[in-house]
Amino acid sequence: xxxxxxxxxxxxxxxxxxxxxxxxxxxxxxxxxxxxxxxxxxxxxxxxxxxxxxxxxxxxxxxxxxxxxxxxxxxxxxxxxxxxxxxxxxxxxxxxxxxxxxxxxxxxxxxxxxxxxxxxxxxxxxxxxxxxxxxxxxxxxxxxxxxxxxxxxxxxxxxxxxxxxxxxxxxxxxxxxxxxxxxxxxxxxxxxxxxxxxxxxxxxxxxxxxxxxxxxxxxxxxxxxxxxxxxxxxxxxxxxxxxxxxxxxxxxxxxxxxxxxxxxxxxxxxxxxxxxxxxxxxxxxxxxxxxxxxxxxxxxxxxxxx
Numbered sequence: 001x002x003x004x005x006x007x008x009x010x011x012x013x014x015x016x017x018x019x020x021x022x023x024x025x026x027x028x029x030x031x032x033x034x035x036x037x038x039x040x041x042x043x044x045x046x047x048x049x050x051x052x053x054x055x056x057x058x059x060x061x062x063x064x065x066x067x068x069x070x071x072x073x074x075x076x077x078x079x080x081x082x083x084x085x086x087x088x089x090x091x092x093x094x095x096x097x098x099x100x101x102x103x104x105x106x107x108x109x110x111x112x113x114x115x116x117x118x119x120x121x122x123x124x125x126x127x128x129x130x131x132x133x134x135x136x137x138x139x140x141x142x143x144x145x146x147x148x149x150x151x152x153x154x155x156x157x158x159x160x161x162x163x164x165x166x167x168x169x170x171x172x173x174x175x176x177x178x179x180x181x182x183x184x185x186x187x188x189x190x191x192x193x194x195x196x197x198x199x200x201x202x203x204x205x206x207x208x209x210x211x212x213x214x215x216x217x218x219x220x221x222x223x224x225x226x227x228x229x230x231x232x233x234x235x236x237x238x239x240x241x242x243x244x245x246x247x248x249x250x251x252x253x254x255x256x257x258x259x260x261x262x263x264x265x266x267x268x269x270x271x272x273x274x275x276x277x278x279x280x281x282x283x284x285x286x287x288x289x290x291x292x293x294x295x296x297x298x299x300x301x302x303x304x305x306x
Contacts, residue, residue, distance in 0.1 A: 025043075025061045025062075025127065025128045025131065025303050025304065025305070026128060026303075027062060027064075027072070027303070029070050029071045030070045030071055030262070030282055030283075030286060031070055031261060031262025031268040031271070032070075032261060032262070033261065034258060034260055034261055035257055035259070035260075036280060037257070038257075041126045042125045042126060043124075043125060043126050044059070044124060044125060044127050044133060044305055045123040045125050046120065046122055046123070047121045047123075048118055048119065048120040049119075051115060051118075053173050054115075054170060055171070055173045056306050057120075057135065057170070057306070058135070058136065058302075058304060058305070059122060059133040059134060059305045059306075060133070060136060060302050060303075060304040061128065061131035061132070061133055061305070062131055062153075062303050062304075063152045063153075063300045063301060063303075064152070064300060064301035064302075064303075065078075065152045065213065065215075065300050065301075066078040066079065066215060067215075067216075067217055067220070067269070067286065067289070067290065067301070068217065070268040072286070072301045074150065074153040075149075075150040075151075075152055075212070076149050076150055076153055080215075083212070084208075084211060086151055086208055089205065089207050089208045091201055091205045093142075093148040093149070093150060093151060094142050094148060095201055096208075097148060097151065097154065098139075098140065098141075098142065099202050099205055100137055101137055101139050101169060102201075105139075105169075112172075112182050112185075112186065113174075113179060113183050113186070114137070114170060114171050114172060115170045115171075115172060117139070117167050117168070118167065118169075118170055119165065120166060120168060121163050121165045122134075122158070122163060122164045122165075123162070123163040124162055124163070124164075125160070126160060127158070127160075127305075129157055129158060129159050129160060131156070131158065132144065132154065132156035132157070132158055132164060133158060133164065133305065134164070134166065135166075135168040135170075136168075137168050137169040138166050138167070139166060139167040139168060140167075141154070141166060142154060144156065144164065144166065151205075176240075177238075177240065180238075180239060187199060209298045212298075213298035213299060213300055214293045214296065214298055215293065216290050219267055219270070220267065220269055220270060220290055221294070222270075223267075223269065223270040223273050223274050224273070224290050224291055224294045225294065226273075226274070227273050227291060228291065228295065231248055233245075233291075233295060234295075235295050235296045237295075238297070241295050241297065242292070242297070245288055245291055245292070249284050252277065253277045253278065253279075253284070254277060254278040254279075255278070255284075256278045256279065257280055259272075259276060259278050259279040259280065259283065260276070268283075269287050269290055272287055273287055285301055285302070
């Protein structure tokens with residue numbers, strides 16, 4: 001155990017030095033911590049049925065849309081002047097939170113891209129109380145929140161000692177390209193159970209997604225393009241790039257809990273991609289979002305639990 005932990009955080013990381021932070025979910029500025037230490041506390045207790053071959057369940061605490069000043073911002077915090085509100089696309093914030101679930105529900109009899117609905121209970125043992133922790137395909141989660149500010153910002157709290165119970169649709173455990181083809185094929189099967197307006201909402205929401213979740217700051221373009229060129233990534237490869245990027249990070253970059261502090265005059269993502277090639281989850285996730293966006297794949301940063 002000592003050797004394994006030392007490999008992650010280094011010898012001096014075994015001791016509680018200044019500049020450390022406890023690993024967990026927060027929205028602090030990235031790159032300001034020398035190393036992250038593990039507190040070995042249970043954060044969440046989760047109860048749900050586990051089905052055979054089910055993929056990992058991700059519980060999202062928050063998302064980040066705009067990357068600026070080494071941190072991820074909500075739309076309400078950092079939207080550019082040219083930002084067009086979701087309502088202008090004819091989609092409400094509540095619809096944006098549930099459009100996928102609406103499609104799944106109205107296609108419930110097919111079970112082509114999802115398994116039967118499941119109940120899940122998330123109990124806060126020692127996690128950050130400032131967030132809800134919910135599955136992407138949660139049913140009616142916006143009804144349990146305090147307020148839906150934007151499609152990336154669902155306000156709500158889960159105090160320690162309190163549980164949140166809801167239902168969600170688990171996607172089938174299939175490759176991304178197969179999932180994409182299967183989902184698109186549902187368009188051709190219009191019936192009484194699948195009214196066309198549901199897809200019209202999705203199409204309008206897609207316009208909004210394309211206008212917002214492809215944003216890459218000018219300061220990051222050079223480093224991102226250099227990464228893309230050096231590994232021969234191509235836009236036309238579509239979702240195949242997701243696995244390619246994961247493989248690159250797995251083989252050529254190092255996971256560590258003590259990456260050091262990002263210099264004040266350096267950008268967090270650029271410094272990781274160009275210089276250090278080492279870091280923990282926030283380093284890989286932040287970089288991946290901007291790389292995916294540059295390759296034409298809408299993406300946003302997510303903090304939460306698996």
